Amino acid sequence: MTFPERFSNLPEYAFPRLRTLLDAHAPGGEVRAMTIGEPQHAFPDWVGPVIAENTAGFGKYPPNDGTPELRSAAAAWIKRRFGAVVDPATQVMALNGTREGLFNACIALCPEVKNGKTAVVLTPNPFYQVYAVAAQAVGAETVFVPATRETGYLPDYAGLPPEVLNRTAIAYICSPSNPQGAVASRAYWVDLIALAEKHDFQIFADECYSEIYRHDAPVGALQVAQEVGADPERVVIFHSLSKRSNLPGLRSGFVAGGPRSIAEIKQLRNYAGAPLPLPLQKVAERAWGDETHVIENRAQYIEKFKVADEVFGGMQGYKGPEAGFFLWLPVANGEAAALKLWQQTGVRVLPGAYLSRDVNGTNPGQGYIRVAMVAPINDMRRGLIQLRDCLYE
Structure with missing residues (x-):
């Protein structure tokens, strides 16, 4: 064999x-x-009681996309936290951990060919390893862009040759960054979104560390995209309860973006996804609604x-x-x-x-x-x- x-x-x-x-x-x-x-x-002391109150949910198949209540809780949190507006029915999907989402979104949204050539996926270097593996899974060319002290520990995608940018389908960016803890400023997001609009690629914004910060709350990619009037499909964001709520074992997060992008990711989930059990979705719904x-x-x-x-x-x-x-x-x-x-x-x-x-x-x-x-x-x-x-x- x-x-x-x-x-x-x-x-x-x-x-x-x-x-x-x-x-x-x-x-x-x-x-x-x-x-x-x-x-x-x-983690919050109400997690156990919420699971106990909803144990009957283990006897049912959970909805693939997340319950309407969970998706509404995530959309409401996006509005409170970033001032961005998304439709919970068409622009949010629950994830079984954001690693799943960061991988499967590339599978669902990355074309094999861009402008007649092999598509490119951009990733910072260093980076969360799922970015490169997702690109390899779809047969894209991965371009590793240094994120060093000289670049403020964020990748300078604008410095890439036009030939690479014209083939780029997806650019991963992590802010706050893992491992360096750097935060993309509003100006950084404005420039990156403008670059993506010019060369017609999508930004996958891994924002899993957004709620752990010293001083000012990090600016969000979707927030800036809506402020500048970018194509609604331009930015896809990923968030998790692992770091925000100390619930890494819950395996719960969400992806949000344009309706067409989320529809494609949902379609893949229909065939190859692993939805979160209902009692855990109830915990996630409560967690996104609580800031204390x-x-x-x-x-x-x-x-x-x-x-x-x-x-x-x-x-x-x-x-x-x-x-x-x-x-x-x-x-x-x-x-x-x-x-x-x-x-x-x-x-x-x-x-x-x-x-x-x-x-x-x-x-x-x-x-x-x-x-x-x-x-x-x-x-x-x-x-x-x-x-x-x-x-x-």
Whole structure:
């Protein structure tokens, strides 16, 4: 039997790769996992009761697109948070986690050919790995665009050659960015939307970290698109309850965009989707309607930002994140630093190169490690001090 080689040339996923690097070596102290962006703050105390009240829903097939109540709750949140207006019936679809949405939207919306040539999908570099895998699944050419200190940790898509932009079908952008915590300004969104209008491509805005920030709430892509009067199909946004509400195990998010785009994504869901069980949709509906727990959660992260600034404030090259919950720390070599840290302290971090791709012999994540600030604050403080003393003293 022969198998397709569509994904055979993908690099190993980041976390199995990390296990290969570290697990043959004994930790140098109490293990502190600071690798995965899995929130550890408490989720709202009403989650269990809502599930219990709706357990009969496990006996029914859930609606593929999300219940009308859930889609209305998401649309109402978009209006409150961003001032953007979407029709919950035609412009919102519930997701079984945004990774599903970010992948399947590319399957549903990316053409095989653009202007007579292979379609291009743009992605920042470093990036959330599902972007590139989605592009590869549809046979598109992936163009990795550096998101470095020199570019404000956001990709400069406007700097690409016209030949590439004219073939571009989709541009992924993450704001606040994972791993660097950079926030796209309104001016950045205006310029990117204008570029997309000029070259007729769609923007997939991964905004999963939008509710974790230090100062001002990040501007949203759909918000700006509506303000400037862009084509309603130009921007597709993705949001999640994993970070906002500390519910990564709920596997709940939503996608919103133009009616034609959402119709295509819904059509794919009809055949290949995995809708959220009804009791969990009830939890998601409640979560999108409640901001109290979000404000409390953000306050905890603000205190963590302060701790990171105290620990690394005098370190050359340190830049505290604007938003999100990762530190993107400069080192000579990410793999060597992660291995040294593990062997000498037991602190476990992710080499930045595992989130990036080599382009022309250069990997923009090579000189970094990513550190997740998700543990309880005192545990996190101890881990950061150990990291500083091991790698920077």
